Amino acid sequence: MDNYRDFAGRYDLFYDEFGERDPDTVKFFRSLFERKGVRSVLDCACGTGRDLPMFNALGLEVFGSDVSPSMLAQAEKNLAQLDLAIPLKCVDYRELPQSYQRRFDAVVCLSTSLLEMPDETEVLKALKSMREILRERGILVMSQGTTDKQWSEKPRFIPVVNRPDFSRLFVIDYEDRGADYNVVDMFHSGERSEFKVWTAHYHFMLLRDDLERLLKDTGFATIEFYGSYRFAPYDKSTSDILITVAHR
Ligand SMILES: C[S@@+](CC[C@H](N)C(=O)[O-])C[C@H]1O[C@@H](n2cnc3c(N)ncnc32)[C@H](O)[C@@H]1O
Known part of the structure; x- marks a missing residue:
């Protein structure tokens, strides 16, 4: 079932212009990806493609996937308007290794996309799948607006x-x-x-400590949490965003 069918056409009203990202977010990814030697990235819940032009502008090899055909159809339109040819695939992020034979330097799952899982068993499946398509010491980056x-x-x-x-x-x-x-x-x-x-x-909240536990259970090492795209440390009582960076 495509949960986003009735929303995909309006989704982009979250922001002013497709392809534009605020300077802090761009700086965050540029700096993080340079430090970690990231040259290829898969956005495994790319939705309407919001972050793909930014990754492309950073000079990376970019891929997008999502489980929702309607969000992907909107992504195709958005990318075509910018003349960007970025490969998109309809894939459940719990089944990435079945669709991608190659490995990526980074996988991203942004804007609360992991919270759509029905329970922790499915979250673990998703994290395992994301980890499997990362190269050794590759990174998983997640973000969510639901915070402690x-x-x-x-x-x-x-x-x-x-x-x-x-x-x-x-x-x-x-x-x-x-x-x-x-x-x-x-x-x-x-x-x-x-x-x-x-x-x-x-179905349930995944907050900082839940993510840390589940990422460790999946075998991720060195897990970092930020509370802003300026690399502010995550603070349970004040942060309005939770950004996670986990290393394979
Ligand atoms: C809130 S949107 C975020 C989209 C995009 N990352 C952004 O920042 O605009 C959540 C996205 O997660 C996708 N999603 C949910 N469950 C998924 C799954 N099992 N596999 C892949 N994508 C999934 C939805 O289809 C939707 O496009």
Whole structure:
């Protein structure tokens, strides 16, 4: 089932322009990848392709995969507009070795994509699959907006976009272990006045300590956690983003 079918066409409204990435994110990946000798990268939950142009601009060999055909169709359109030919494949990130015979210097799984797994057994399958297609000492980079701070404060409303013509608000229904992220879109221009809702269901929360445990169980070594794209150390009580870098 393609969970993103009704959302893929609107997904990119999260940001201003496809292909543009903020300077901190670009600097983070440039610096990290240079230090770790990364020349090839697979974005294994690439969605509409948001980060692929950035990796391409860093001079890397870039590949994208995702399980959602509708997100990949949008990625194809987005990349075509920039005249970028980046190979895309429809692959579940739990089954990467079956689709990629080669190894990568880095695998990335960004923007809370790992939290879509139904339970820890499936997370372990996913991490094992990502590790298997990394070369020795290759790195896995993950990011998520659900942090220890957010999970302890449990804000119900998080505004994410507020433009003259469009607003996007997360309305979050928390459960014991998981949460429903209702993405509420409001179009309010002269041409379009419309209201749409799409829901992402997270079965359970994966926070810093869970990730550390699961990554170690999978055999990853040297796990680093950052709380911003400026390499600030991750702080459970203040960080609004959780970035993980794990070495094979
Ligand atoms: C929130 S989006 C993030 C997309 C992109 N990384 C970004 O930053 O815009 C989550 C993505 O994870 C993908 N995804 C979820 N489960 C997956 C799986 N089992 N295998 C591969 N991709 C998956 C979804 O299809 C979706 O495109």
